[in-house]
Amino acid sequence: MLQFTLRRILQIIPTVFVVALLIFVIFSVVPGSFAASLFADGRTAADPELMARLNRELGLDKPLLERFVIYIVDLAHLDLGTSFRTRQPVIELINSRIWASLELAMAAMAFAILVGVPLGFLAALRPGSILDTVTMIGAVSGLSIPQFWLGLLMMYVFALQLNWLPSFGYGDGSWRNIILPAVTLGVTPLALLARTTRAGVLDVMSADFVRTAHSKGMSEGQVVRWHVARNALVLIVTTVGLQFGSLIGQAVVIEKLFSWPGIGSLLVDSVAIRDIPVVQGAILVIVLWFLVINTAVDLIYAAIDPRIKQG
Amino acid sequence: MTEPLLDVRDLVLDVPHGRGSLPILNRVSFQIHPGEAYGLVGESGSGKSVTSLAIMGLLKKPLRVSGGRIGFQGRDLLTLPKREMRKLRGDRIAMIFQEPMTALNPLATVGRQIAEMFMLHQGKSRAEAAPLAVAALESVKVPNADRRARSYPHEMSGGLRQRVMIAMALACNPDLLIADEPTTALDVTVQAEVLRLIKDLCAERGTAVLFISHDLGVIASVCQRVGVMYAGCLVEENETAALFETPRHDYTRGLLGALPRLGSRAAQGRQRLIDIDSIIADRSRLTETRFITPRREETP
Amino acid sequence: EGERQGGTLNFTAPYGSSFATLDSQASPNTQEEFITQAIHRSLYSWDSLKNEPVLELATSADVSEEGTVYTYHLRENAVFHNDKPLTADDIIYSYLRIAAPQNAFPGASYIANIAGAAEYIAGDAEGISGLKKIDDHTLEITFVAPINPGFALMMNTTAIYPSNVDEASFVTAPVGLGAFKFEEHVPGSQVVVTKFDKYYEEGKPYLDRVNLILMGEDAARDVAFRNKEIDVSILGPTQYQAYQGEEGLKDNILEVAEVFTRNIGFNPAFEPFKDKRVRQALNHAINAPLIIERLVKNKAYPASGWLPVSSPAFDPDKPAYDFDPEKAKALLAEAGYADGFEFEVTASPNESWGVPIVEAILPMLQKVGVTVRPRPVESAALGDAITSNDFQAYIWSNQSGPDPLNALRCFYSKTLQSACNYASYASPEFDALYEQAQQERDPAKQIDLLRQANNIVQDDAPVWFFNYNKAVMAYQPWVHGLVPNATELALQPYDEIWIDETAPDSRN
Amino acid sequence: MRLRFNLALGAFLTTLVILAGLLAPWLAPFDPVLDADLMSSELPPDGTFWFGTDAQGRDVYSRILYGAQISLTVGIVSQVINSVIGVTLGMTAGYWGGWWDDLVSGLTNVMLAIPSLIFALAVMAVLGPGLPSLLIALGLTNWSWTCRIARSSTLSLKSQGYVQAAQTLGYSDLRIMFTQILPNMMGPILVMATLGMGSAVLSEAALSFLGLGIQPPFPSWGSMLTDAQRLLQLAPWVAVFPGLAIFLSVLGFNLLGDGLRDSLDPHMRTRKP
Amino acid sequence: MTAPLLEVDDLHVRFPVAGTGLTGRGKRLLHAVNGVSFSLAKGECLSIVGESGCGKSTAALSIMGLQEPTEGEIRFRGRPMTGPSAPTRMERAKAVQIVFQDPYASLNPRQTVWRSLADPLRLHGITAKSESADRIAALMRSVGLTPEQAGRFPHEFSGGQRQRIGIARALILEPEIVVLDEPVSALDVSIRAQIINLLLDLQDQFGLSYLMISHDLSVVEHMSDRVMVMYFGQLVETGSWQQIFASPAHPYTRRLIAAIPDPAHFGRISAEPFIDAPNMFAPPAASDLTEIAPGHFIRRTALEGAARA
């Protein structure tokens, strides 16, 4: 098990390396520059000398290959570089944002799990019932709604019309601020979870060993508790992991809309002003998060499912 | 003759189809006496499995029983309340399925899965049930039962898994064991071991067996009496030896002649195998043919 | 009038969802100026009411004969938040830091006016020769030309930092001379500043605390303002219109003509735009007032020329191009484009000076036979596209004040295209007038020359003159002391602001 | 029963979008770009302007009809690109195995690890806003799932008797892939593509919101919705209709995809009542 | 005996199996086929029997060219089918064809039967419509179907009919050898007889050589001329069908035969004692087969190993 764990963790490294390479290449050909973005709002006249000086100071005048080597060497020392804009280490910037993102992702995921899994379970236990139909229609609708449209609607209804919740921002970090963005963000994973849970439970319910369990004289409830739940969990854990892992990436839009100070809005803002080290750092961290979560899921998986450890 | 343990009478089964229904079983009747091994043979789709599921009360949705009765120890299983039926299942009537791979929960140790029988029917706690499960495994001659009880189904070979199924089925000393093609998925040599196990254990404990197979050879080596099913009907029933010697029904005759028999080439040279289709020209007529028993000798 | 001490102000920073840095000298963005405004002070400051720069950290300044040497007598009561009293050393330290070549700070171009600064910036000198400390509270600065140094040295990027603090800490824990001291930065959310008891202005500030809340999205700001979660909000056009029509909101709106001119710049390298008549025709063909009324919701003043209404050199008598499609067609025909032509406008997504405006002029120009296509670019790529002269036309918003001399520099033919002569304008008449104005020491005459120069630009129409921004701020009824700052309305003197007792409890 | 209803509703909505797109020039009462009269901007829905007008005075109804063309283009083209990339890589990887398989699988894992919206954002930043960039960006982002499915389908089809028979009959690898494997995995690929169309339309909206979508004057639903965001209070219809259009068309694609999957997978069919 | 059509010489097939080490290293080799040699004469039916997983199919796939042998040589009419001078797929196609176990997976569901039969013909240069039509019609009749039925799709046929089509496809290029991998074990009892009869008829008609894999010994006895018994990748006994069934010499062969439930001997289950399974990753060194009677060979080491266990 320890070997398995270590091996899965080691497997992350090449992926991260390729991702780093990929985003370096992409952002080395991106049009626009940090220096020019300083004057983009037209508030100050562009100063070509300043721009040239800035590019030199930021090392942007060096050849591409040299920059890449520096970047990779730094990366190997766990140094994500220095932000063009704030001239702070990127790692500090990310550290100041990642926790808000994690908070949001966890809240959204908690919402999705607490609502989605029970709904999917109940729907699967009574296929064809009204609850099932409504849940499944709701789920496919949840997957079809443009997220920021939903966010806007929620903002207007719950914040403006009903005045129940604050509409934006992190505030002082109270739970009231997180509700709207978390719910908006949680809709997609919720819908997916409800669907996979239902499908998973139905799948397990039609498995032969469930028939065996019935033939032993178990009641429906016992079958579900003793045999179905754990098997369905395997599927649910996968979906939860995939969703949780990619949630931070998906949160970009929601973070922007709700002015949530997470890594997603940092990323978008940094792309807009071409603060490339921050962009690269943020993407790497988001990817790393995805990989770590998925590795964790694999490990959980191995803990639940004895068949995994072998291979 | 003793009172039959299982008395299936005129069992009719169908599935709703449009306004009407499609027949699946057509007035199937047979009896099994305590301690007796009864074989059901027939081609694929003839209704062997649904018969066994009907007895267990495990028919799935579209299938329904629309006539007849299934008597078991004097009670009609078809009218038994669900709770009562649950108590019988596993305790008095147990079942072994074809695929030992999928019939076991992959995420639970086999010991746990056997122990459940004691927890369900004898009110044992988990701790009390565990050693009983090991004992059950020992009874089906699983080596190292103690260690095996802690392993998962995927860690076992097909033959071992089927032994686990047998241990599970026989855990509560049922009066009737239903085995639905328990060896089809196994290698010949393993099949022989499993068959012997079923045969010996049931004989030892006096458990009656309803043994389902499409392989006459397998049936012959386990059962005293055989029923031949065809298209939802029981077309012939007889003592095993008698059935082989003097098959009366065309279908039975076809079935016996369709397969080469070991040693026959050496004895008689290569003979052309019988093509059942050529014997039974009109398959649809067959469903209307009457049930043939040794007592009511009729030819269709 | 009953200024009241105490309370908390929730002020929005509306230009993005984060503060880039707390080091004001390092950032040219408006977003960071909110922090500067609260925490820092520069040598000069902008007087919104007089509409001119005034001395801030000095009580008086003596100017030499030729107008190039200034002797500043610094305030004796000014103290940094770390208790260090302000001395001439701090100013020299700050200007050196701003201009240091390895820093590449945006404020360097303002320091460049000081004698010897250019050499220092280029890395050829150890210090700036024009900066001389006379004593702790007397500083002599020599400028390269007789200019008004106030415009440059009032900028937030030329803020004065204490000379006894580790530089690295400016990014995270700024120390300044302002009325408020830094308390806390919640990244991506807000910066909190609190009252500085030793502030040099007697009795100020009134507020105990200001929360500078980040809120880039209009809609979010709107909702928050209506929920009374924030005390002031910068309004976009549609919100402006909505607020004007609502009881309880419409009375608390502050408007000012800001010193920005929105325009479509024409590249004379593109064949049709070589002809002045084509450029004029386009000015006639577009119904700017209608766009301003309907699309910009009157949150702008129609532009009659380059210099804005609030500029001292603005000429109220010079009429704007009238909307006259017939005349436009005639001009186009004269120029040989009777059948029209097609061109691309490089545009960012900005709602007030971006693609939506191009969309609105598209049918108007179609009517005179000219086909226009937006070429959308990201905001970050707009500057690059324009300064690299890679466009047929662009739509932008450019600063056109408050200093008219500096504003018109962008049409001086010796100014590089990439510097700010984006439309590559070159006119001998204009150049002559401009050079004269540069030398003129009498402010009134200088203004007059600039006014004439401005009118030449208008006649030549190197750009389509669209509008001057009207900045609009909504504030809650309990907020007092806001001023119409033409340089940037959102920048308010926090030390002047106070709130009355009708404010919600959370802020009282 | 429910299966058929869902499939029918999905087919209906999808047909509606296709018809709206194809017939836009005839159905739309106004030009989506040029009929912009600022004097009639932000009018609520009425007899002339069924869905009202937007800030530039354009007819929202006409723009939505034309917007269907763009959404369909985005959905179809991006999914065609996705499927071609995914199927080519997945099928060859599954069929040939070896280092090529390792390479493709590695690449797939990398792509899966980068959230698709962020990858699209990066590609859009490089290519600049606009329809062609968007098609490329979305076409390059979601092939990894298709690739995985194509690979695993190929692996299972490869061991099917008829594929092995084709090898023994002398078919070349390419011929086997095109005549034996590809036709037999079109089902799941089609399902992926249909579902992918929905997410492409959603991604278009999200990218527009982030300032990197298709830019005006093209009447894309995403950019309409983004523009309408600031009008939400003054002229809610400008936001409501494009939002609904996105929702209903994506719902259509999703229901159709689900329906196709269920009807292609008999296992699912028997399970659903 | 005539010159052998097919010769298999010391065939080895090993599969790398991923290890469980830290980086997935420590790969192990699974010896699926371990030194198998035999030859097949024209018109002969040679059967391979053995436990599930003992390498029967792998050996067959190597002969078909679907699995590269790790070692050893396969010759068709003396010409090597493996190694550098191996024939192309096209050339090989006319020598050996295969009939698969699962009739449901062995036909492309998206092609009509006609296309499944016509395409290979076209590929092999028979482009004339009339010629290929004639050949298909004749073949359809030979396997007991009508030419008209060729226009249908596989799902319109029953399992037995599909198996007939599978046989037709194997014969369409007129190969000399047909490999039968469990040709009847997936079929219902009632249909098996038809297919067995058909296979024997076709062998007569076309002078085919069969290499049959089966674990159903009664079918093997019925059809084969010679029988090879395989046990964990190795041949343990080969001989004529009479020798194998009348006087099995290897304990595994004996066990196999004894395990067959025989209707004639109802009530009797015989099971020889268990032999411990050899380790597939470290198989016993191959030793030569010993001839115990003319044409009857047996492997000694395995025998002794088994006897010891």
Ligand SMILES: Nc1ncnc2c1ncn2[C@@H]1O[C@H](COP(=O)(O)OP(=O)(O)OP(=O)(O)O)[C@@H](O)[C@H]1O
């Ligand atoms: N859920 C169902 N719905 C409709 N028909 C069914 C259902 N289950 C079984 N049947 C039909 O009932 C008939 C009998 O099936 P059953 O499974 O009992 O056959 P069997 O004799 O066990 O065959 P096999 O040897 O293949 O297991 C078949 O014709 C089958 O098609």
Ligand SMILES: Nc1ncnc2c1ncn2[C@@H]1O[C@H](COP(=O)(O)OP(=O)(O)OP(=O)(O)O)[C@@H](O)[C@H]1O
């Ligand atoms: N591609 C492969 N990769 C790894 N191992 C394989 C592969 N193919 C077969 N094997 C292994 O090789 C051994 C022999 O397999 P093979 O399919 O030849 O057995 P078989 O005798 O045909 O069995 P059956 O009677 O079950 O068909 C088995 O242990 C199998 O797991």
Ligand SMILES: [Mg+2]
């Ligand atoms: Mg059955």
Ligand SMILES: [Mg+2]
């Ligand atoms: Mg095999």
